[in-house]
Amino acid sequence: MSDAATTFEDTAAPPPGSIWRELWTKEDWWAVWLGLGLVIVAYGLFLSGSSIAWLAVAPAKWSAWPQLLMHFQLNALRYLAQFAVLLALFSVGAALIGYPLGRFAAGFVLIYVLSVVVFAAAAWDRALYYNLEPPLIALAGGLIIGNLLPLPRALDAGFRVEFYIKTGIVLLGATLPFTLIVWAGPVAILQASVVSVATFLVIYAIAVKLGLDRRLAATLGAGGAVCGVSAAIAIGGAVRARREDPPIAITLVVLWAIVMIFVLPLASRALSLPAGVGGAWIGTSEFADAAGFAAAQTYGGFAASGAVPGSAEQAVAAYTLIKVVGRDVWIGIWAFVLSFIAVTRWETAGTGRRADGGEIWRRFPKFVVGFLLASLLVTLAVPNTAFADYNALVRPKLILPITTLRTWAFTFSFLSIGLTTRLREFAPSGGRPFLAFSGGVVVNVVLGFIFSVVLFGSYWQGLAH
Amino acid sequence: MSFTTFVGAWRATLAPPTRRCGRCTHFMGSASDVESAFAGMGAMGSAYASVRAGDGLCNLHSLYLSDRAICDSFHAASTANRQE
Numbered sequence: 001m002s003d004a005a006t007t008f009e010d011t012a013a014p015p016p017g018s019i020w021r022e023l024w025t026k027e028d029w030w031a032v033w034l035g036l037g038l039v040i041v042a043y044g045l046f047l048s049g050s051s052i053a054w055l056a057v058a059p060a061k062w063s064a065w066p067q068l069l070m071h072f073q074l075n076a077l078r079y080l081a082q083f084a085v086l087l088a089l090f091s092v093g094a095a096l097i098g099y100p101l102g103r104f105a106a107g108f109v110l111i112y113v114l115s116v117v118v119f120a121a122a123a124w125d126r127a128l129y130y131n132l133e134p135p136l137i138a139l140a141g142g143l144i145i146g147n148l149l150p151l152p153r154a155l156d157a158g159f160r161v162e163f164y165i166k167t168g169i170v171l172l173g174a175t176l177p178f179t180l181i182v183w184a185g186p187v188a189i190l191q192a193s194v195v196s197v198a199t200f201l202v203i204y205a206i207a208v209k210l211g212l213d214r215r216l217a218a219t220l221g222a223g224g225a226v227c228g229v230s231a232a233i234a235i236g237g238a239v240r241a242r243r244e245d246p247p248i249a250i251t252l253v254v255l256w257a258i259v260m261i262f263v264l265p266l267a268s269r270a271l272s273l274p275a276g277v278g279g280a281w282i283g284t285s286e287f288a289d290a291a292g293f294a295a296a297q298t299y300g301g302f303a304a305s306g307a308v309p310g311s312a313e314q315a316v317a318a319y320t321l322i323k324v325v326g327r328d329v330w331i332g333i334w335a336f337v338l339s340f341i342a343v344t345r346w347e348t349a350g351t352g353r354r355a356d357g358g359e360i361w362r363r364f365p366k367f368v369v370g371f372l373l374a375s376l377l378v379t380l381a382v383p384n385t386a387f388a389d390y391n392a393l394v395r396p397k398l399i400l401p402i403t404t405l406r407t408w409a410f411t412f413s414f415l416s417i418g419l420t421t422r423l424r425e426f427a428p429s430g431g432r433p434f435l436a437f438s439g440g441v442v443v444n445v446v447l448g449f450i451f452s453v454v455l456f457g458s459y460w461q462g463l464a465h
Numbered sequence: 466m467s468f469t470t471f472v473g474a475w476r477a478t479l480a481p482p483t484r485r486c487g488r489c490t491h492f493m494g495s496a497s498d499v500e501s502a503f504a505g506m507g508a509m510g511s512a513y514a515s516v517r518a519g520d521g522l523c524n525l526h527s528l529y530l531s532d533r534a535i536c537d538s539f540h541a542a543s544t545a546n547r548q549e
Contacts, residue, residue, distance in 0.1 A: 028515040097513050098496060162511035229510030233503070233529075237520030240530040247503050254508045288509035331516055339531075356533075362518040421508045 022366075027163050030093035032370030035170025037089075038405060039374045042174075043381055046398045055082050056401035058408070059116075059123040068120060083112050086408070093163070100157050107158015108412075110151075111419075114141065115411045133301040134407070135294035135414045139261060142418015151419070159416035162230075165290040166367035168409030169324060173374035174402050176317055180464055181375055184321050187459060188283075191451045192326025195284050198447055200225035203440035210432040214346050215241040216248065218338050220433055223249040224440040227328050227365075228257060228288030234363050238335040239342035247427035252437040254421060257291035264445075265299040268308070275303035275310025276318040276460040277452055283322025284448030290413045292323050297410060310461070317464050329368050332360035487519055487532030490542040494521025494532050 023029050042052040057078040062068040072079070087108055094104040118141065121127060122134040145151065200221040207217035218239050223232035232249035235241075264285060268278035278299045286292035296319035300312030340355035382394050429437075452460060486492045493502075496512035502522055506512065519532035526536070 022515070025513075026515050027511055027513040099513075156507065159507070160511070161507060161509060162514055227516075229506060229508070230514060230516045233499075233506070233510060233512070233520065234516040234518075236529050237517065237531050240528050240534060243502070243522060243527040243529055246529055247505070250503060250505050250508075250510065254505055257509060290509055359518075363516045366515045417508055421505070426505045 024096045025098065026366065027093075027097055027160070028166060028366035030097055031163065031166030031170050031367040032373075034089050034093055035167045035173075035367075035370050036374055036377075038171060039174045039377060039402060042398055042402055043378070046394075051397040051401060052405075053397060053401040054078060055085060056404035056408075057082055058404050059120045061123050061125055062120075063125040068123075079116070082408075086112070090163070090167075094157075094160075097163075099160070100154075103154045103157035104160075105158065107155040109158070110155055111158055111412050111415055114138075114145075114415050115408060117141075118411055118415065128301070128305040128307075133298040134411060135297045135301075136262070138411050138414035139258070139294055139418045142415045143421060144418075146419040146422055147424075156420060159419045161290050161413050161416040161420065164409050164413035164416060165293060166365075166370075168293070168406045168413065169289070169320070169367055170370035170374050171402055171406035171409060172316070172320060173371035174378045175313070175399055175406070176320065176375050177464075178372075178375040178379040180317065181321065181325065181372070184463060185325050187456060188280075188321040188326040191280070191456060192284060192322050193330070195444060195447045195451060196225040196327055196330075199440045199444040202443045203436050206439045207433065207436035210436060212432055212436065213242065213245070215239045215342065216245040216433065217436065218342070219245050219249045220252065220437050221440065222331075222334060222338070223253040224256075224287065224437055224444065226331055226334055227323075228253045228291070230288070230328075230365070231331055231334065234331050234335050235338055238339040238359065238363075239346065244427070248429050248433050249437075251426040251429045252433060253287050254426065256437065256441055257287040258417075258421065260286050261291050261295045261298070264295050265302065268299055269302050271453075272308055273453065274314070274457075274461040275300060275308060275312065276314040276463040277310075277457050278303075278308065279315035279318030280322055280456070280460040280463075281448050281452040282315075283319040283326065284452055285445045286319075286323070289323060289328065290417055292319055293410055294414050294417070295319075297407075311464075314463050318460050321463075324368060324371060328365050331365060332363040335359045335363050484535060484539045484541075485532060486521070486523060486530060486534045486536065486539075488539075488541060489523075489536070490540045491523055491525040491538070492521050492532065492542070493524060494519055498522070 045052050055078070057075050059068065059071055062071065087105060090108060091101060091105055095101045118134050118138045121132060121137050124132070203221040203224050204217045207220055208214060219232050219236045219241050222235035223229065229250050232253060233246055236246040236249070264282045265278065268281060273281065279296050282292055282295045282299065286295055296315050300315035302308050303310045303315055304312040336355060336357060336359040339359060343355050382390070487494060499512040499517070499521060500506050520529060521532055522529055525538055
């Protein structure tokens with residue numbers, strides 16, 4: 001018996017506490033700690049008569065340059081404090097997750113500075129006239145900078161799309177009543193499940209018909225039907241895909257997701273869909289969380305400007321219910337089922353594993369726990385508040401500042417999407433995978449429209465009204 | 466069967482096999498390695514996310530698979546080089 005085998009046999013059991021390591025080494029859990037931490041601090045300050053609003057600074061509406069400059073002069077200390085606090089919080093998480101800390105901090109500095117520019121541009125009183133919605137500015141700006149300017153690659157460590165968007169989603173939870181999630185959740189799950197299963201089956205069937213490997217077909221299907229890149233890598237691992245399969249799915253998901261960031265909000269606006277209906281369609285037919293929030297927030301901006309009926313929060317709420325509650329949380333079940341099928345029917349020569357139910361929790365997107373807890377915390381913390389008190393106290397001192405911090409986190413994510421989407425570096429998808437995935441996109445968009453507009457239109461229109 | 470025995474047997478079914486990919490010298494399972502191998506992954510995904518669990522790359526079979534998979538070609542990594 002070799003020394004290596006002896007070493008292995010002597011230490012066969014996992015080291016004590018290794019199952020708990022995930023709590024400080026996974027992005028999802030750090031989104032929970034940071035997001036919930038901010039919510040708890042915000043609530044504590046609210047209870048003491050103060051507010052986190054001082055830290056949740058953002059440019060106010062302006063029409064002339066001197067106004068904007070005056071705003072930054074008067075609030076310089078607030079911006080410095082906000083930058084320092086966010087840098088410190090994200091850096092602690094980054095260090096324990098395992099990002100290279102120095103490079104993360106350097107990348108975060110750039111992200112923050114660009115975010116200030118995005119916020120300032122969006123606050124221009126002519127921004128709406130030119131459809132300069134913050135997510136679109138961030139995405140387009142990031143794409144231009146990332147693809148045309150020679151940024152040092154070391155800065156990539158700070159462009160953590162998923163880390164920022166998950167933290168933002170936990171903060172979003174604090175602004176959604178838990179009763180809304182319970183009430184609307186079943187409808188969101190029904191709509192999302194039907195469309196997801198149909199989309200997966202279409203992509204899988206077309207892919208297999210075109211002669212593609214079943215494991216690639218499943219990886220493509222999950223990417224298009226469940227939750228984008230996250231689903232593609234989860235299912236790829238669950239079905240023991242070939243090494244070259246996940247990059248193909250990643251390429252197709254990212255490219256189509258970027259297209260949908262622009263197409264879905266603009267199509268919804270052309271049809272004058274109410275905010276909640278547009279948000280539901282985006283939640284059903286977008287692929288990745290970050291891309292979907294960019295589209296939903298854009299549509300919310302259209303609603304806020306009066307271009308479409310409804311409120312900005314309705315668009316984001318409907319999107320979140322469909323995408324996070326209706327699709328994201330089920331990835332573990334998809335992985336378990338497809339793993340079972342792969343093990344029993346697509347056995348890869350030389351490797352094997354039994355499918356086990358532990359997949360469901362291991363792959364569960366833990367940030368959803370934070371989202372639900374944040375919602376429950378705030379819902380329980382401000383019960384039975386009179387409408388006048390809610391508008392005069394709770395909303396400006398607790399809810400709006402959390403919403404502002406959430407928007408900062410989302411903007412970090414949207415910028416990061418653009419900065420990390422280097423078109424030259426994506427793996428070529430090939431014609432057949434493109435056809436299979438695109439077939440699913442068509443079905444997904446059409447079914448998403450039917451469910452969101454025709455079947456449940458009045459439901460989503462009245463969401464959180 | 467006592468309750469304790471039942472719980473022990475149930476936990477044994479959940480325990481990952483000892484001779485598994487995550488402990489093999491051919492397995493590359495660190496998040497940074499996976500992100501480096503999959504171009505564009507960071508644009509809308511992350512290898513540091515819960516959904517990846519412990520998945521990684523088998524350099525012997527050119528597969529992307531769970532660290533809990535098993536294989537006849539298993540070769541134990543040294544403790545210092547283990548990915549887990």
